[in-house]
Amino acid sequence: MTFDLLTLAQLALIIVFGYTVLGLTGFGSSVTAMPLLVLFMPLRMAVPLMLIFDFVSNVLLGVKNRRHIDKREALRLIPFMAVGMAVGVLALVRAPERTLLVVLGLFILGYSAWSLFARRKLPPFAPAWAVPFGVVGGIFTALFGTGGPFYTIFLTSRLDDKLALRATLSGVLFFSAISRLVLFTGAGLYNQPALPLLAIVLLPFALGGLYVGNRLHQWLPAERIKQAVWVVLITGGVSLVLRNL
Numbered sequence: 169m170t171f172d173l174l175t176l177a178q179l180a181l182i183i184v185f186g187y188t189v190l191g192l193t194g195f196g197s198s199v200t201a202m203p204l205l206v207l208f209m210p211l212r213m214a215v216p217l218m219l220i221f222d223f224v225s226n227v228l229l230g231v232k233n234r235r236h237i238d239k240r241e242a243l244r245l246i247p248f249m250a251v252g253m254a255v256g257v258l259a260l261v262r263a264p265e266r267t268l269l270v271v272l273g274l275f276i277l278g279y280s281a282w283s284l285f286a287r288r289k290l291p292p293f294a295p296a297w298a299v300p301f302g303v304v305g306g307i308f309t310a311l312f313g314t315g316g317p318f319y320t321i322f323l324t325s326r327l328d329d330k331l332a333l334r335a336t337l338s339g340v341l342f343f344s345a346i347s348r349l350v351l352f353t354g355a356g357l358y359n360q361p362a363l364p365l366l367a368i369v370l371l372p373f374a375l376g377g378l379y380v381g382n383r384l385h386q387w388l389p390a391e392r393i394k395q396a397v398w399v400v401l402i403t404g405g406v407s408l409v410l411r412n413l
Contacts, residue, residue, distance in 0.1 A: 169362045175208055176369065182208075183221065183370050184377040189397055190225075191381015197222065197374075198313030200397060203276055203404035211265050211272070211312075213366075216357045218313050220367045221374035223345045226338075228375070236335035241326050244298035245305075245319060245340055250347060252306020252315070257351045260311050266412045272312050273408030279317055280398040280405060293325045309344050310351065316341060 171179070186201030198218045205214040260268070293301075301322040309315030319340050327333040352358060 169209070169213070169360070171208075171362070171366065179205070179208055179366075180370060180373045183373045184380075186218075187221070187225070187374045187377030188381040188384070191378045192384055197225075199276065199279070199316075200401065202272065202312055202314065203401065203408050206269060206272075206408070211268055212260060212357060213360055213363060215260065215311070215313055216352045216360075217363060217367055217370070219345065219348050219352065221371060222313065223349060224371060225374065225378055226342050226345055234335065234339065236329075236331050237339045238327060238332050238336045241323060242336050242340055242343075244295055245302045245322065246343055248299050248302025249306040249309070249315075249319075249340070249344060252303040252308075253310040253344065253347055253351060254306075255303075256307040256310025257348075257355050259307070261355050261357070268311060269408050269412040272314075273405045273412070275308065275312070275314060276401050276405035276408070279314075280402045284398050290321065290325045293322055297322060306344070310348060313348075315344065 182201050182204045185204075186197040189200045190197040198215075201218060202214060205218070209217075301318045305315035305318030305322075307315070308318065316337075320337060323333055323337055323340070327336060358364075
């Protein structure tokens with residue numbers, strides 16, 4: 169698969185947008201960029217491409233406050249995440265792409281609506297809830313790179329300390345990135361000829377967007393930005409569903 173200069177420019181803008189939002193708000197770049205990327209490339213290329221950028225960003229930023237990770241809560245999630253990611257990789261490789269894109273669109277619609285309108289704090293979940301949140305989160309992590317919301321919901325209900333919550337979530341996401349690199353490599357998703365060069369070309373835009381987002385975070389109201397982004401994503405989710413039904 170080849171990309172002309174106009175398409176590369178559009179891809180670069182999408183990547184800058186996704187990582188600027190990540191720097192501004194802290195939520196996943198994949199949720200933001202994926203519905204736009206799949207307009208220009210197959211899902212099976214977009215997912216491993218975004219993983220490269222996420223992994224490099226995590227390595228550069230480091231897992232902050234590692235000593236504050238709640239190992240008990242992280243270890244509750246991680247085994248079930250691993251199971252979910254294995255299932256998700258199998259689906260990514262074998263399931264029809266149109267079906268996967270409809271699922272992605274419905275996921276974005278549901279999560280966007282929940283993020284815009286949900287205001288009540290959830291009651292604490294019992295430890296056993298790590299099973300469904302871990303498995304479902306792992307599946308969506310492998311399929312689209314969008315499993316973070318499931319881990320966040322579970323850990324937010326279990327941890328009151330914000331520093332421990334942020335550190336534990338960062339550790340879980342870092343583990344998921346390493347695991348997906350291994351699974352995707354084993355599944356042959358990085359054997360696509362255009363993928364390595366495309367990653368090299370677009371990586372500076374991902375890092376540039378992250379830098380810009382971190383700088384703008386000091387001056388722009390994060391909540392208003394989140395609301396605007398979710399409105400954009402709802403539009404993208406509707407488009408994905410309608411185009412692939």
